[in-house]
Amino acid sequence: MEAEQMHKAELLAALASTRKRTRELITSLAEHQLEVPYHPGVNPPLWEMGHAAFFYEVFVFNLLDGDASFDPSMDDLWDSFHIDHQDRWRRDLFPGLKKTLAYFDHVYDKMAQRIECEPLTDCELYLYRYAIFHQNMHIESLVWCRQTVGYEPPPGADFGRPAPGEKQPGSLPTDTIVPAGDWLIGMPGDSDQYAAGDFAFDAEKPRYAVNLSEFSISRYLVSNREFMAFVEDSGYEKPDLWSFGGQKWLRTETDVALAQCLAEPIRQAPKHPLYWRHYEGQWQERLFDQWQILNPDAPVTHISYWEAEAYCCWAGRRLPTEQEWEVAALGNRKGEAFRRFPWGNEQPTAKHADMNASGMAQNPVIDYPEGASPFGCRQMIGTVWEWTSSQFLPYDGFRTDMYPFMSTLQFGDHKVSRGGSCATSSSLIRGTYRQAYLPQRNDVFTGFRTCAVAGS
Numbered sequence: 001m002e003a004e005q006m007h008k009a010e011l012l013a014a015l016a017s018t019r020k021r022t023r024e025l026i027t028s029l030a031e032h033q034l035e036v037p038y039h040p041g042v043n044p045p046l047w048e049m050g051h052a053a054f055f056y057e058v059f060v061f062n063l064l065d066g067d068a069s070f071d072p073s074m075d076d077l078w079d080s081f082h083i084d085h086q087d088r089w090r091r092d093l094f095p096g097l098k099k100t101l102a103y104f105d106h107v108y109d110k111m112a113q114r115i116e117c118e119p120l121t122d123c124e125l126y127l128y129r130y131a132i133f134h135q136n137m138h139i140e141s142l143v144w145c146r147q148t149v150g151y152e153p154p155p156g157a158d159f160g161r162p163a164p165g166e167k168q169p170g171s172l173p174t175d176t177i178v179p180a181g182d183w184l185i186g187m188p189g190d191s192d193q194y195a196a197g198d199f200a201f202d203a204e205k206p207r208y209a210v211n212l213s214e215f216s217i218s219r220y221l222v223s224n225r226e227f228m229a230f231v232e233d234s235g236y237e238k239p240d241l242w243s244f245g246g247q248k249w250l251r252t253e254t255d256v257a258l259a260q261c262l263a264e265p266i267r268q269a270p271k272h273p274l275y276w277r278h279y280e281g282q283w284q285e286r287l288f289d290q291w292q293i294l295n296p297d298a299p300v301t302h303i304s305y306w307e308a309e310a311y312c313c314w315a316g317r318r319l320p321t322e323q324e325w326e327v328a329a330l331g332n333r334k335g336e337a338f339r340r341f342p343w344g345n346e347q348p349t350a351k352h353a354d355m356n357a358s359g360m361a362q363n364p365v366i367d368y369p370e371g372a373s374p375f376g377c378r379q380m381i382g383t384v385w386e387w388t389s390s391q392f393l394p395y396d397g398f399r400t401d402m403y404p405f406m407s408t409l410q411f412g413d414h415k416v417s418r419g420g421s422c423a424t425s426s427s428l429i430r431g432t433y434r435q436a437y438l439p440q441r442n443d444v445f446t447g448f449r450t451c452a453v454a455g456s
Helices: 002-027 045-065 072-078 097-117 122-149 224-232 244-250 253-262 305-315 322-330
Strands: 176-178 181-185 208-212 215-217 276-279 282-287 290-293 385-391 415-418 434-437
Touching: 002 045, 002 097, 002 122, 045 072, 045 097, 045 122, 097 122, 176 322, 181 322, 208 322, 215 322, 224 282, 224 305, 244 305, 305 385, 322 385, 322 415
Parallel strands: none
Antiparallel strands: 176 215, 181 208, 276 282, 282 290, 385 415, 415 434
C-alpha cells in the first residue's frame, strides 16, 4: 500500500506538471499565433493539445474502462493515423481555443480522479506513465514549433543568463578514450527487473551485451566556433565532403515540395545551418523571434544528419555509433550497478543538464561538469539530440509495447539520435532512450559530437 501511494503521488505530480507546461505553451500565444503557417515538421498548437488529450482517452479510459470519448465526432480528427498532416491546419474541422481547453481540462481532471480513486495495478501504472511521457514528447514539439515559425521563446526560457560551471578555456581538452571490452546496452525486456520508478519504451529493450574495440570520442559537442570553420571553408560547396544522400539533400528536394505547397520560390541550396545568417559582417543565429550574435562556444544546433556527416568528413572525424554513444555516456557493465544517466541514477536537474526549455542550448559546450559521464563526456543528456551513424532498427528480441506504432514506423529509414535536447522534459529522458529522426531533419534541436577515425 505504501508503494502504491508513492506511485500515485509521483503520477499526480507528473500529470500536474505536464498539464501546466502544456497549458502555458498554448495560452502564452496570442489567438492569431495559434494559426501557425503550414510546415511539414510542425503541428498546429491546438491540434497538439487535442491529440494529447485523445491519447489519454484511448489508452486509459477506452482501454481500461470502456468509456465513450468526450466527443466521439472528433476522434478521427485528433487521431494522427486518421487525419493527414496537411488537414490538421483546416480550422473549419477543429474547435477553437476555448473548446479545446475545455476538452483538455476535462480529460486531465478525469485522469487525476482515476489515479486518486482506483487501485493501481502494474498495467495501469505502465499506461499512466506511457500517456504522460507521450504528452511530454508533444511538449517538446510545441517548443520547436515556436522556433520553426519564429515566435517568442517558451515561458521560462532564460538563455541570456550567465552559464553555470566552468568558463570556456582557450582550447578544449582532447578526446577521451573508451577501452575495449564488453558493455551493456538498453533496458531489460522484463519490467520485473526494473528498479522502482524505471520505465522504458519498446525500442530500448531488451538489454544486450556488446563487445566494442577501443575508441576515442570527444568530451564535448561540436561548437558553433568549430562548425563556423567548416562553413567559412565553403564546406557546403565541396561535393567530395557529402555522401550521395547528403548531396541529394543539398539539392533541396524536400524544400522543393514545401515551396510548391506554399507557392513560394524554391530556395537555393544551403550554405550554412538553418537558423544562421551572415549580417553586417558577423554571424548571427535566430533564437525564436530574435536574431542574436552567434555564440561561438555554444553547441551547433539544428543540424541535419547530412551536415553532421559532411562536417566529420571535412574534419577527418566520424560520428559515433549508437552503441559507442551509450557506452561513452553510461559505461554500464555486467555485474556493476546500472547507470541510467551519465552521473548515476539521480534524476536530471539544472546542475546536470540543459533541459525543460530553459537554457535553449546557449551555454558553452564545456559546461555542466556535474553531468559528466564516467569517461568525462559532458552534455550527453539534454542540450541537443546527438546524431549517431546508426540506422534506427529493433534490438534482437524486440516486442512492441501497448502502442505498436511508437517505434515500428521509424525502423529502417530513420537515424538514431540520443540524449534528449534543451527542449526535452527531464522526466522523459535517460541514457538508454532512442530517438529516431529522418536524416534531413534540421528543425528539431539536433547537434552532434565526433569520434577519432581509427589509425588517424
